[in-house]
Amino acid sequence: MNLKQLVGIESAKYIKDGMTVGLGTGSTAYFMVEEIGRRMKEEGLNIVGVTTSHATEEQARALGIPLKSIDEVDHVDITIDGADEISADYQGTKGGGAALLFEKIVATYSNENIWIVDESKMVEKLGAFPLPVEVIPYGSDQLLRLFTKKELNPKIRTTADGNPLLTDSKNYIIDLYLKEINDPKELATWLDHQVGVVEHGLFLDITTRVIIGTSESGVKTIEVSR
Numbered sequence: 657m658n659l660k661q662l663v664g665i666e667s668a669k670y671i672k673d674g675m676t677v678g679l680g681t682g683s684t685a686y687f688m689v690e691e692i693g694r695r696m697k698e699e700g701l702n703i704v705g706v707t708t709s710h711a712t713e714e715q716a717r718a719l720g721i722p723l724k725s726i727d728e729v730d731h732v733d734i735t736i737d738g739a740d741e742i743s744a745d746y747q748g749t750k751g752g753g754a755a756l757l758f759e760k761i762v763a764t765y766s767n768e769n770i771w772i773v774d775e776s777k778m779v780e781k782l783g784a785f786p787l788p789v790e791v792i793p794y795g796s797d798q799l800l801r802l803f804t805k806k807e808l809n810p811k812i813r814t815t816a817d818g819n820p821l822l823t824d825s826k827n828y829i830i831d832l833y834l835k836e837i838n839d840p841k842e843l844a845t846w847l848d849h850q851v852g853v854v855e856h857g858l859f860l861d862i863t864t865r866v867i868i869g870t871s872e873s874g875v876k877t878i879e880v881s882r
């Protein structure tokens with residue numbers, strides 16, 4: 657079993673009957689969703705899922721997981737999602753799979769947020785992984801110029817045919833190649849104030865539990881007090 661599968665299966669143990677569960681996106685969250693499908697079938701687990709992307713919605717529907725939109729639920733009990741990087745103080749970046757907007761919305765309304773990662777995602781400081789910024793297409797070249805002027809090394813994310821990648825909300829992603837983010841809160845606040853920016857991949861003060869897959873000692877679970 658690979659580490660992503662290991663943490664995906666481990667995380668599903670926190671899901672109890674009757675819960676509303678935020679279903680993350682990506683190759684790690686994939687295994688968690690599969691495990692929920694298995695538990696529903698084999699153990700009669702009964703939950704409602706709130707998906708964070710069209711891709712996860714498709715997977716969950718195929719497994720027969722009952723779904724509601726984020727607007728149909730009062731709150732989400734627990735959200736389980738992957739991450740691109742997690743720093744020593746448990747701040748994170750997400751959006752490598754371009755699903756950051758829905759992921760952040762679902763996480764915001766969730767009582768608990770579990771991140772599942774393999775050990776390669778644990779870093780001292782955030783920033784080696786490009787930071788995604790979701791922007792509306794109108795005015796996106798202006799934002800690219802602004803980010804360049806601020807020395808944020810922006811690059812529009814494209815598909816294989818060279819066209820800008822479109823998110824589930826039909827926006828663009830600008831990746832910032834920063835190498836190191838010295839002050840994630842300052843950068844997040846600045847990005848929050850730029851017109852045309854819909855959301856960014858800095859997920860700060862969000863996770864409450866991190867489940868890490870390690871090759872030496874298996875699963876390591878860390879409770880993060882907020």
Ligand SMILES: O=C(CO)[C@H](O)[C@H](O)COP(=O)(O)O
Nearest residue numbers: 682683684738751752753755
């Ligand atoms: O934020 C995400 C998608 O937008 C993913 O959770 C993140 O990119 C990690 O993905 P993976 O588990 O495939 O490494």
